[in-house]
Amino acid sequence: MKTACAGCRDDVALPFEFKMAFQPIVDVSAGRVWGYEALVRGVNGESAFAVLDQVTEDVRYRFDQAARVMAIETAGRLFGRDDLRLSINFMPNAVYEPSACIQKSLAAARRANFPHKNLMFEFTENERMRDTAHVRRIIAAYRELGFWTALDDFGAGYAGLGLLSQLQPDLIKIDMELLRDIHLHQAKQAIVAGIVGIARALDITILAEGVETEDELTVLRAAGISLFQGYHFAKPALMALPDVPCLSRPLAVRASA
Numbered sequence: 001m002k003t004a005c006a007g008c009r010d011d012v013a014l015p016f017e018f019k020m021a022f023q024p025i026v027d028v029s030a031g032r033v034w035g036y037e038a039l040v041r042g043v044n045g046e047s048a049f050a051v052l053d054q055v056t057e058d059v060r061y062r063f064d065q066a067a068r069v070m071a072i073e074t075a076g077r078l079f080g081r082d083d084l085r086l087s088i089n090f091m092p093n094a095v096y097e098p099s100a101c102i103q104k105s106l107a108a109a110r111r112a113n114f115p116h117k118n119l120m121f122e123f124t125e126n127e128r129m130r131d132t133a134h135v136r137r138i139i140a141a142y143r144e145l146g147f148w149t150a151l152d153d154f155g156a157g158y159a160g161l162g163l164l165s166q167l168q169p170d171l172i173k174i175d176m177e178l179l180r181d182i183h184l185h186q187a188k189q190a191i192v193a194g195i196v197g198i199a200r201a202l203d204i205t206i207l208a209e210g211v212e213t214e215d216e217l218t219v220l221r222a223a224g225i226s227l228f229q230g231y232h233f234a235k236p237a238l239m240a241l242p243d244v245p246c247l248s249r250p251l252a253v254r255a256s257a
Contacts, residue, residue: 014062016054017043020074021236024244025087025207028217029226033244035085035120037229038071045238064094065101069108072119076112078241087120087150092134098141106145122150122173132166139167150207155195168202176210176230183215189223196224 021041027034040048055063068088075086095101109116121142123135139149149169154160156175164172174195182188199206208220211230220228234242 012062014059014066016051018051018067018070019043019045019239020067020071021045021238022075022078022241023229023236024234024242025085025227025229026233026244026247027226028221028228031247033084033247034227035087035118036075036079036241037087037122038067038075038089039236040067040089041236041238060091060094061096064091065104068105072105072108072114073112074239076109076114079114082115083118085118085120085148086114087122089152090121090123092123092138095134095138098138102141102145117146120148120150120171122152122171124152132163135167139169143170152209155191161198164198164202164204169204171205171207171227172199173207173209173229179208179210179216179220180212181216183219189219192220192223192225200224 019041021039022036023039024033025035025037026032040051042050068090071086071088075084079086105119106116108114109119123138142149148171149167150171150173151164151167151169152173153175154164154172155178172195174192178188178191182192196206198204205227206225207227207229208225209229211217211220211228211232213232217228217232233246234244236242
């Protein structure tokens with residue numbers, strides 16, 4: 001086992017509490033749940049922002065570690081299939097040394113009897129990353145361990161083509177604002193078609209997040225996307241797995257390309 005850094009040995013409790021909510025990622029081609037994203041929430045279901053507002057620089061590392069551990073251990077109790085992926089958000093700037101900082105997550109997976117190769121770590125930055133080379137090292141280390149990596153909010157802010165060319169994660173999540181009412185906007189449809197083409201050329205899986213309507217789903221399926229997440233399928237459930245009503249009835253037939 002890799003030697004842990006000093007931060008990894010810091011077991012001081014956080015000055016606030018939180019829980020996890022789970023939202024399904026649906027593979028519409030297979031007609032089943034592909035995995036779940038773990039989303040931080042307040043103890044009474046308060047928004048992620050209410051929790052993240054309390055994450056100061058001096059507790060950033062401890063919070064990142066605690067969130068990973070809670071997500072994995074809770075998924076271990078809730079998941080009923082051994083092929084379900086668990087997507088966990090992480091803060092690249094809270095990872096000091098990738099192989100050392102992942103040890104608590106691996107230990108949590110062992111305790112929960114959760115297959116660690118079903119873990120997917122997704123990263124996003126509302127502000128430019130401090131050190132892109134460091135993020136590349138994180139991705140390389142995680143791939144060596146068999147994890148998936150995902151770039152969240154692709155097409156928003158700094159999460160664009162330049163970042164994609166440098167990092168080349170296993171999966172990209174197209175930002176919901178680019179997908180909102182896409183059936184009404186030819187420009188959005190053209191941009192998404194371009195993203196799909198680039199992802200195929202790079203052997204990167206695409207997930208459309210924040211899908212809310214059948215019209216949006218129909219256009220995105222026609223564009224060649226199979227993985228979806230959003231209120232059209234289910235809202236996140238606090239410390240539970242929500243029902244996905246659309247899977248109990250036939251999904252809309254994919255339109256011809």
